[in-house]
Amino acid sequence: MAKIAFLGAGKMARGIILRFLSAGHAVAVYNRTTEKTVPLKEAGATVALTPRAAAEGADAVFSSVLDDAASRLVWTGPDGALSANLSPSTFIIECSTLSHDWVVELARIVAARGLRYIDCPVAGRPDAAAAGQLNLFIGAKGTDLEAARPLFEPIRKNIFHFGPAGTGTAFKLIYNLMGATQVAALAEAMLAAEAVGIDLHVAAQAFSGGMTGSPHVISHSAVMAEGKRGQAIAFAGRNRLKDSLYGVRLAEKFHRQSVLGNATVHVFEQMVNQGMGDCNDSELIDALRAIAGVPRPPEPSQK
Template sequence: MRRVAFLGLGNMGIGMARRLLAAGHGVAVYNRSPGRAAPLVQQGATAAATPREAAAGAEIVFSMVGDDAASRHMWLGRDGALAARTAPRAFAVECSTISHRWIAALAARARGQGLRFVDCPVTGLPDAAAAGRLTLFLGADKADADALAPVFAAIATEVIHFGPVGAGNAYKLIVNLMGSIQIAALAEGLVTAERAGLDLGQVVQALSKGGSASPQVVRNAPLMLRGRHAEDVVFSGKWRLKDTAYGLAHARAMGVASTMGAGAAAAFRLLVADGTQHQNESKLVDAVRARDSRQR
């Protein structure tokens, strides 16, 4: 069993940390809102006051947070995990969906501290995290990926090793940008169907069986139809816009204009403009309705 630090106990991180505890690892946890750690402490975790304290003596340090700024908070500074005295040749595992520029900078900083760095974004919703059914997109040296495989087995049913550090992050940004485009297209399609006088319940049912039935469409179409976007928020418009912006920046850095990605980003910015970015990403359908009503 390994000594693990887990930084970030949001909807995804808390389930992942709990799975590591259940697998018998010694887990120290840190979250900026300390109350989130209480259920894990009851199950045997150790609560830390800072990321540095959590990472002290750790063999593996996981981070699972919302964006670049939160990742920097976890790793950098006097109280950051990179300031800790970890176990020799410890692993730094960044599971957050962050920008490609920051993943490269973070990898360089971690390696400069003698850590083995792995970029490890995940796919799956909070229920998958709680059940240990995530898919991991790995960017790592093969030897490091192999060494971590027994630990990853506690949190994931599939690990896809895309290549060296940065490759997992690159794939995650690509696939999330594609997901944003699909959700934006779905919202516009449903509003168009509504204007055409079609029964939206029938449209949603048909979409779930048709050629456009991507997982994003299948998941979000019933939510858009139901319309209760503030209930049971799983993935908010705020985080969808963040992922879209990071994916768009990466595409452009690769020399790809991504006009469809830019359109999706513009659509999700509507949620920020109307103050509903903390609701489910499915709220986009209402923002599209409002936008197009103003233009009529």
Template sequence: MTRVAVLGLGAMGSRMAANLIRAGFQVTVWNRSPQATAPLIAAGARAATTPRDAADGADFVMAMVRDDDASRQIWLDSATGALAGMGPGAVAIESSTLTPGWIRELGSQAASQGVALLEAPVSGTTPQAQAAQLVYLIGGDADTLARATPVLSAMGSSLQHVGDLGAGALTKLATNTLLGIQVTVIGELIGMLQHAGADVGRVLEAVAATPVWSTVAGRIAGLMQAGDVTPQFPIALIEKDFGYTVQQAGSADAVPTIAAARQVFRHALAEGLGKENMTSVVKLFTQKP
């Protein structure tokens, strides 16, 4: 039986691990807060005390954590890091949203230990993770992807191979940036329409009948109009991703539109909205000026 370790059991990682268990893999889980492992243990997983312990004997080790710093800690910590527990020929799968530079560094570290790295960030939030309908944006070599395909297919519906290590991170940052810009624009438009006394729903329905509307725009607008701020993709996380995009571009001046959208999310953080869904930024624009 193929053995898979899952490191990081937040909203996404816990659902991804559950799908691996349902698909029949032998799953070991680790999370910084051990209580998050309980539902997965009940479903048949083994709990590990450290990433290194989780990786010991695993064929595949997958991480889903917050940022570069968390990723570096779980993979490379000298005492508890997962790479130290992986045997030659094992595959590391990094599914977090990270910077291309760190991914390439991690790939070099993994290769020096005989471990292949596949970067596999995902497009989709908690509903897609729950339903095993994630879209994988994959960087790495084709042979490693072929080995990992049965594991990834248990959690996703589409595997998009976009190039070498680093290309997956770039693709994920581009995806999240385009998403976030739509969030801020629709929030601003709803505020403008509301203050103008327009029937917001009716106007947006008309806009949706034109070629400029996107599928995700409809979901964003629907959540904003319903006041649903259940955290599927929290403001704090998408602001982090915008920061990585600006960093990759070299400066805010190189990406002025992206930098401006990031400021909207930073404003929302300052207003205490960081744990709410990204669509909560609409609150910044619907209050009376």
């Protein structure tokens, strides 16, 4: 069994850590807000007060934190994990959704330290993390992936290997931008249907049952039609904006235009600017209603 360090105890990290513990691994967890580690300690994890303390002597150090700034801090900050005593066989595995620029830089820093870097952003919601059903988008040397493969067993549904470090993140950003664009297009289409007086429940069924019916459209059209707000956050508007900005920047870095990506950034920016950044992405429809000067329909309990 491996000695795993985990940086982060957010929605995704929690499920992944519990899967590692159930598989019999020893897990040392660090989180900026220590209170969030309490349930993990009760489940058998050790709690460390710095990323460095968590990483000391680990076989593999994983991270699942919010964004570039958080990742930079937990890896390379004053008490960062990369300042710990680590053997050259240690895997450094970044699971957060980050910018391509930062991930490529991190991979370089890790290689210069003589450690093995694996780019491992994940696809799947927190419930998929808790069920060990994540799709892993790997960018790494083939030999490093093969050596690390057993570590991924408790958390993976599928493993996709795209190429060297950075390619996992590149694909994740392309994938998430496509997903965000679908949510944005759906919110606009539902609002157009509403404007001409179509019942949104009927619209949701028709979108879901036809060629438009991607998993995003099926799940989000039902929630938009129902008009429920303030549900447990699956994917916040703020995170949609973060991922879409990183995605558009990636396209520009490789000299490709991202017309739809920029439009998607624009609508999620409007959602965040309206103070709705912590709302579910499905509530984008309310942000678009506000811009159009259309009142929100009442929630189901108030109808």
